[in-house]
Amino acid sequence: xxxxxxxxxxxxxxxxxPVATMLLSLMMACALGxxxxxxxxxxxxxxxxSKSFAASLVTLPVIVALMMILMAGSTAIAFGxxxxxxxxxxxxxxxxxxxxxxxxxAIVEGMGxxxxxxxxxxxxxxxxxxxxxYLWVSDFGGRSRYDAVLSIDVDSTxxxxxxxxxxxxxxxxxxxxxxxxxxxxxxxxxxxYKLLLRDPSRSDELRNELLEQSEVQQVSLFVxxxxxxx
Amino acid sequence: MSEVNPKSTVSxxxxxxxxxxxxxxxxxxxxxxxxxxxxxxxxxxxxxVVRIGEVEALSSDVASPxxxxxxxxxxxxxxxxxxxxxxxxxxxxIELDDSDLVEDIQRxxxxxxxxxxxxxxxxxxxxxxxxxxxxVAASGPNVSEADTSESPWEKLAACxxxxxxxxxxxxxxxxxxxxxxxxxxxQISDLSTDDKxxxxxxxxNQRREQIAEIEAIRIELFSGEAVSASDLxxxxxxxxxxxxxxxxxxxxxxxxxxxxxxxxxxxSASRLDIRAxxxxxxxxxxxxxxxxxxxxxPVATIAPTEGTVIVxxxxxxxxxxxxxxxxVVLTARSNPLxxxxxxxxxxxxxxxxxxxxxxxxxxxxxxxxxxxxxxxxSFVIEPGALVNVAFDLNRRSR
Numbered sequence: 001x002x003x004x005x006x007x008x009x010x011x012x013x014x015x016x017x018p019v020a021t022m023l024l025s026l027m028m029a030c031a032l033g034x035x036x037x038x039x040x041x042x043x044x045x046x047x048x049x050s051k052s053f054a055a056s057l058v059t060l061p062v063i064v065a066l067m068m069i070l071m072a073g074s075t076a077i078a079f080g081x082x083x084x085x086x087x088x089x090x091x092x093x094x095x096x097x098x099x100x101x102x103x104x105x106a107i108v109e110g111m112g113x114x115x116x117x118x119x120x121x122x123x124x125x126x127x128x129x130x131x132x133x134y135l136w137v138s139d140f141g142g143r144s145r146y147d148a149v150l151s152i153d154v155d156s157t158x159x160x161x162x163x164x165x166x167x168x169x170x171x172x173x174x175x176x177x178x179x180x181x182x183x184x185x186x187x188x189x190x191x192x193y194k195l196l197l198r199d200p201s202r203s204d205e206l207r208n209e210l211l212e213q214s215e216v217q218q219v220s221l222f223v224x225x226x227x228x229x230x
Numbered sequence: 231m232s233e234v235n236p237k238s239t240v241s242x243x244x245x246x247x248x249x250x251x252x253x254x255x256x257x258x259x260x261x262x263x264x265x266x267x268x269x270x271x272x273x274x275x276x277x278x279v280v281r282i283g284e285v286e287a288l289s290s291d292v293a294s295p296x297x298x299x300x301x302x303x304x305x306x307x308x309x310x311x312x313x314x315x316x317x318x319x320x321x322x323x324i325e326l327d328d329s330d331l332v333e334d335i336q337r338x339x340x341x342x343x344x345x346x347x348x349x350x351x352x353x354x355x356x357x358x359x360x361x362x363x364x365x366v367a368a369s370g371p372n373v374s375e376a377d378t379s380e381s382p383w384e385k386l387a388a389c390x391x392x393x394x395x396x397x398x399x400x401x402x403x404x405x406x407x408x409x410x411x412x413x414x415x416x417q418i419s420d421l422s423t424d425d426k427x428x429x430x431x432x433x434x435n436q437r438r439e440q441i442a443e444i445e446a447i448r449i450e451l452f453s454g455e456a457v458s459a460s461d462l463x464x465x466x467x468x469x470x471x472x473x474x475x476x477x478x479x480x481x482x483x484x485x486x487x488x489x490x491x492x493x494x495x496x497x498s499a500s501r502l503d504i505r506a507x508x509x510x511x512x513x514x515x516x517x518x519x520x521x522x523x524x525x526x527x528p529v530a531t532i533a534p535t536e537g538t539v540i541v542x543x544x545x546x547x548x549x550x551x552x553x554x555x556x557x558v559v560l561t562a563r564s565n566p567l568x569x570x571x572x573x574x575x576x577x578x579x580x581x582x583x584x585x586x587x588x589x590x591x592x593x594x595x596x597x598x599x600x601x602x603x604x605x606x607x608s609f610v611i612e613p614g615a616l617v618n619v620a621f622d623l624n625r626r627s628r
Contacts (some may be wrong), residue, residue, distance in 0.1 A: 024271040031264040036256065073590075138256040139249075172240050198240040205240075 008060060015068065022120060025065050026127045033061035034140075041143060052098040054141030059101045063108055066124040070112045081111055082167035145175065146194035146224070149202065152210065153218040164215060165193070172206040174198050186216065197223070256552060278559070278620040279550050282588045283542030285605065287613035290508045294523045297418065298326030298502055302519050313515060317506040323519070326502040335495045342488045395447050395486045402447070404491060406440045409433055419522050427430055495502040510534035537611050539575075542619045543584045543598030549622045552577045552601050559620040560603070562611055570609040576602045586617065 017025075037057040071077045084107055095101045103146060105128055112121030113199040134140070154164065169176045203221055210219045302325055303312050317323055413433050416426060514531040517523055540560065544552040555573050562568040578600035586592040603619065604609065 020271055020274055024268060024275065027264050027271070031261060031268060034261050034264070038257075134256075134260055137252065138260070140257055142253060157362050170480045172236060174242070198242045199246065200242070202240055 006178040010200060019041075019119060019123060022069055023127070025069060026062055026124065029065040030058065030059040030127070030131055033058040037141065041141060045203070047162070048212065049143070050097065051141035052096055053140075055135045056097040056101045058135060058140060059128065060104075062128055062131060063101065063104050063124075066112070066120065067108050067125055070108065070115060070117050071125075077115060081107065084111075086158050110215055137224060145198060146196050147176065148173075148195040148197050149179070149220075149222045150176075150193040150195055151190065151222075152193075152216055153188060154215050159217075161168045166207055168206065168213075169193070169195065170208075172197060172199075172202070188215075198202075265611065275622045279548065279623060280618050280620045281542050281544070282563075283540045283560075283589075283603065283617045283619040284585065284588055285537035285611050285615045285617060286508075286539050286541055286611050288539075289531050289533045290510075291511055291528045292323065292504060292507060292530045292532060293327070293526050293528050294504055296325075296326070296502060297414075297525045298523060299326045300517050300521045300523060300529075301327050303515075309453045312512055315512045316512065316535070317512060319506060319509045322368060322503040323506050323512070324504040326504070326523070333491055337489050338488050338495070339502050342485055342492070344346045345485050346486070353461055367507045379613055390447070399444055399447050400484060400487050402440055402444045404487070406437065406444070408438060408454060409414070409437045415525065504529060506532055508532055508534055534613065537605050537613045537615065540603040540617055540619065542603065542617075543582070543588060543596070543602050544577075544583075544601060544621075545598040548598070549623060552599055556601075557622060558603060559622075560606075560609055561618040561620070562609075564576070568609065570581060571611075572603060573607050574601050575604045578602075616621045 037054045040054050040057055066082065073079070085104070088103055088107065094103065109121055110124060111117070112124065150169075152165065173195040177194045179192050179194045197206070200223055203223055207219050207221050210216050303323065312323075413430065414428055416433065419426065421429075510532045512530055513533040515529075516531070517529045523529060544550045552574060556578050557571065557573050560570045560572060580600055581597050584596040584598050589596050611617065
């Protein structure tokens with residue numbers, strides 16, 4: 001047991017840097033990756049937004065930093081890593097960015113233990129695992145400003161829809177926003193809203209209250225699921 | 231349009247409230263935690279530069295202190311060379327022939343024994359039989375048995391003078407022997423021919439003068455001239471005792487001189503044993519049994535078994551600015567648990583090429599200033615081993 005603990009204090013024959021320096025590198029990579037993820041979340045406007053991609057942007061710098069620590073300037077290890085990753089990627093079509101992150105993580109862990117860098121492998125495992133847990137708990141990458149889409153067909157054009165819907169939306173939603181323009185039909189008009197429901201479990205209550213309104217012809221309420229790549 | 235009570239707002243369950251709070255604020259909290267951890271770890275960073283050093287141990291050439299014939303290796307019997315034999319500092323490794331010196335020591339010891347017995351007999355004659363017996367006790371040939379007209383003082387004076395002359399002769403012989411040694415040493419030296427011839431001429435002249443002095447005193451000793459006899463004739467009985475003491479004193483002086491000669495010869499004999507100057511292993515043997523070696527010629531090379539100094543280079547373009555007394559931390563590359571803290575002993579004056587073994591990439595040439603670090607006693611490592619030398623950048627300048 002003492003010899004195992006000595007790995008953390010005295011060092012092994014192949015340890016490239018102290019544990020404190022290694023943790024500093026990994027944590028700084030994590031912080032910088034999070035900044036990159038935030039910028040991606042805030043600046044992405046196209047519909048192809050992917051929450052897993054944003055989360056991968058946080059994880060990848062940490063894994064790459066761990067990889068660089070293990071390589072320690074060794075060209076042979078670098079080429080070996082390239083070869084292994086190419087083989088894995090060739091045999092597996094990775095659809096999700098998150099899957100690629102896990103594959104890379106597994107390869108790096110195997111490279112670390114295979115080259116004798118036990119301390120680096122263990123520290124990297126703990127840091128990345130903790131990071132993955134944080135991403136799952138915090139639902140990082142999910143832009144949950146609105147969690148429901150409401151589409152209403154109204155047959156009256158003499159009143160504005162806001163006058164009709166505002167009290168109801170205020171009761172059931174913490175935040176709402178009209179998405180798109182009001183579509184005028186032969187019988188009335190149709191409009192869509194994005195909602196942040198106060199209690200998503202009571203969405204049916206909102207629908208029923210809207211249908212009770214005489215001007216409302218049809219109500220479609222869709223509660224959003226987490227976005228993913230298609 | 232039905233009216234809705236605006237006050238009956240749907241309450242958000244705690245689960246959704248907590249979930250939304252987490253998703254909104256947890257990333258910021260985590261980011262703050264990361265930044266704080268980075269700052270904390272940064273302060274505890276040991277900003278040091280690690281360079282590869284090599285342990286060196288200078289081999290020592292063993293030279294013969296005097297000329298002689300090799301009788302054999304003290305470390306191993308026979309003519310075979312004891313390569314890789316371990317020796318300790320001061321241990322005799324080669325023995326030279328000392329038979330001549332032994333004979334000289336025995337001869338002088340016999341002379342010493344003779345002086346003691348002759349002095350005792352002279353003293354007995356002076357004290358027991360009176361002045362007439364001084365003739366028998368006289369050691370010098372200048373006193374004949376038929377000559378009984380001389381006073382006791384004259385006879386004592388003659389005895390004292392002869393003893394003193396003998397002492398002088400022995401002293402001159404010793405000086406002559408020293409001159410001969412100087413001549414022999416000069417003959418085998420590496421001086422130029424002109425210098426050697428000049429010094430040899432001077433020593434030869436000195437030698438001739440010393441021989442002339444010895445012969446003059448011998449002639450005086452056998453010619454019977456007692457120069458100081460009239461001076462001692464007027465002395466009283468107290469002076470007789472003093473004369474007796476003078477006789478003893480001359481014998482004692484002579485004995486002491488011979489003992490000194492024996493001591494010198496014994497020291498010369500001890501110098502015939504070639505001893506190891508350091509502890510290590512015999513790396514090379516340059517002589518064989520019955521070889522004739524000259525004074526100062528190398529006979530063997532001893533390599534130390536433990537490293538004594540570490541040589542490391544401070545790169546020309548690196549952040550380390552070396553100076554003597556700079557603290558460093560040594561870690562053996564073969565055993566990372568072997569560590570020691572010490573200081574830089576000295577720094578080389580000029581920038582040199584770093585040896586390939588100490589480069590990060592042996593194919594890429596590097597330049598730096600060499601530094602020597604004395605190996606601490608607790609850091610036991612073999613010569614040629616590589617060592618990680620860590621320089622603390624926080625203390626890189628004086």
